[in-house]
Amino acid sequence: MTYNSTLTKVFVYLLTSIEAIYQTSVPLEIQNRKNVHLATSDCLVITCYLWGVLHFSETLYNATKGQYFHGCKCHALVSESGYVIDYTITPALMADSSMTEEVLSQFGTPTVLGDMGYLGQSLHDRLELKGIDLITPVRKNMKQKKILFPNFSKRRKVIERVFSFLTNLGAERCKSRSPQGFQLKLEMILLAYSLLLKSAKSLEPETLRYSIGYQVMAK
Template identity: 35%
Template sequence: MGTTAIFCESDEFCKEFEPRWEQHLLESSLKRRRRQGALCLSEIMTIMVGFHLSGYRTFKYYYLNYVLRYQRGYFPGLVSYNRFVELLQGSLLPLCCLLTSRFGQCSGISFIDSTKISVCHNRRIGSHKVMTEFAARGKTSVDWFYGFKLHLVINDQGELLGVKITAGNVDDRDPVPELTRSLFGKLFGDRGYLSRSLFEQLWEQGVQLITKVRKNMKNKLLPLFDKLLLRKRSITETVNDPLKNISQIEHSRHRSPVNLIGDLTAFQFLAMKQLSDVIARCPAHGIKIYTPSPPTQKSRIIYFSPVGADALLRNKRS
């Protein structure tokens, strides 16, 4: 997605956000400097989102060697790098609201997962100073880490439905009720979300939590459709992998929470572009997510409609 497209969406959002934010500040008697700067809020957000889509590893190199050199035509009022870092602090709340405004629509089929965000190597925990007020030690199924947990809920199209960042020592099940307030239908997760009390709580909200059972538990019968979808929990990796390997959300160079929120917002722009490309190439206007069995037999293919909530189960001969 180009700079112009990102700016247009950010600017449309700021036209709605800023008047309401100013009204809130007036009602709460909070004083704020109202002098217009050289860069408007939408331009700051565009540069921040563009950085996470650019592939650059450090924002300083991106700003000095790319933005100041090649994007003055887009941003005539560019300021120095030090001044821009100061302006970034005021964009955290708007970036959070922009991220929320770009959430997808629940289709009745949702997937939940969490992933670690380490802020330093385990041997450097004692000397780490940047995130000491927020980060904590946590443990995954692989090893220990120091940092945060990113809890994600996505729909069958890979769009974000809910995001929550917690300390590394928070149980995966704790943020689930808050993340699923606006959901309905089926919610698929891994064994880390096994809990009878959580299942009953979500059931009262109209959400059916479906997980695999542990090895020492009795097996339970599931409809074939639910079993097939339970195998497709790996769709969450289509979100985690770009966040960590393209947007570089996990590294030891974070200097403020703004970078983390900028990563998530940039991913929403990237995901919408990729989704539109996939839909344009798919003749059936659906996304094939399941292809089992040998080619000599009937193969079942599940298509998720990109505009509706229904899943079509077809029988197709190879």
């Protein structure tokens, strides 16, 4: 009885949150499209998917058999508070540094902490001209430099934790038949994660433990 009651509360919480986002963020031409009365509510469909993400529903990933598109990876810009604030999707074989300039230029944050995949003096120089300071560690076989950014290693681990959380929610199981399908599933996972993290922070403002959010939703 308690289990079923918890699931109901979580679903209602998600549906209410999605309805609020939908009303403020989705263009009216989509909300009022001609065939909207023939289909299930957009908010209900999105909520059902998110509910499945939170409960690790294998039907979301293995509903059909056949050839899947495998060839994308995600580059994300993550705030210190743990939110994914921008991202881009590239072919899996593309170097990590290739899209960095585009993503960082769009957001315009002055200081970014990256990993070794974003090494490269030319990239750093181009970003510096745009007022962006990209700070990365160096490989062991490279000339060591002193990193003056306070608590660099600890603060850079935030993005590693976030990607670990997204993996827990199924980001690495985003099977799809096209890049567009991959992006859609990834965005649903990002939305589920963001709602969980927001709920968690309503209880503990400094936390990165998104799973606490489920407890808040269930109250």
